[in-house]
Amino acid sequence: MMLDKLNKKTKRCSQILAWTGGAMIILSALLVTLEVILRKFFNFSFGGADEIAGYAFGIATSLSLSFALYERAHIRVDAFYNFMPRIIKVILDFISILLLVSFIAVVSYMAFLLLSDTIGSDSHSITPLRVPLSYPQTPWFFGWLACVVSGFILLITTVQALVRKDLALVQSLIGIKSTDELIDDEAVDQK
Numbered sequence: 001m002m003l004d005k006l007n008k009k010t011k012r013c014s015q016i017l018a019w020t021g022g023a024m025i026i027l028s029a030l031l032v033t034l035e036v037i038l039r040k041f042f043n044f045s046f047g048g049a050d051e052i053a054g055y056a057f058g059i060a061t062s063l064s065l066s067f068a069l070y071e072r073a074h075i076r077v078d079a080f081y082n083f084m085p086r087i088i089k090v091i092l093d094f095i096s097i098l099l100l101v102s103f104i105a106v107v108s109y110m111a112f113l114l115l116s117d118t119i120g121s122d123s124h125s126i127t128p129l130r131v132p133l134s135y136p137q138t139p140w141f142f143g144w145l146a147c148v149v150s151g152f153i154l155l156i157t158t159v160q161a162l163v164r165k166d167l168a169l170v171q172s173l174i175g176i177k178s179t180d181e182l183i184d185d186e187a188v189d190q191k
Contacts, residue, residue: 007157010150011070017146018067021060028053048129055136062143065104066150074100078176090162090170097158097174101151108144115141 028049035049068074076096081089117123118133125131154173161169 003153003157003160007153010066010153014066014070014146014150017063017143021063021143024056024060024063028056048127051125051127051129051131055131055140059136059139059143062140063146065143065147069100069147069150069154072174072177076176081176086167089175090167093170093174093176094158094162097151097155101148101155104144104151105148108141108148111137111141111144 032049032053035045038044038046081092084092115134115137118137123133125133158170158173161167161173
């Protein structure tokens with residue numbers, strides 16, 4: 001019961017992070033648009049829009065990873081998946097989430113090492129802005145860390161469902177979305 005609440009709260013937090021990342025993408029697109037208009041019509045540039053947009057894109061991507069995990073939106077090859085027995089699907093789903101979370105944990109560790117090195121050496125960008133690289137790397141690392149935490153919570157919830165032999169819950173947590181689920185998601189998006 002407590003794990004279910006934690007799972008729901010983590011899913012809600014991941015949604016907020018994804019919205020934050022989306023807002024960053026929109027704001028950076030507006031910034032680049034403004035920069036282009038100013039250069040074209042007023043021969044003026046405040047510079048650095050492309051650098052800031054790059055940072056925003058990297059941060060937004062990492063912030064959205066945990067939401068993609070909960071939405072089962074990470075890409076998997078599923079050509080034969082629908083032809084397999086349910087128990088094989090569950091085994092493959094569990095192996096895939098285990099491998100995905102493990103991979104994300106390794107990437108997060110490497111991101112931590114990069115951030116630690118950046119902070120330790122007080123690294124700055126080699127652009128006219130001279131941005132301390134710890135500024136964009138900290139929220140970028142936070143996005144990876146949020147995905148690892150979400151992944152472990154999802155993994156523990158899945159193991160709990162497997163112990164209870166609740167295969168429908170396992171499917172809804174880590175399985176590939178069915179055509180009906182995709183259609184329902186599309187209908188909700190259109191409202």
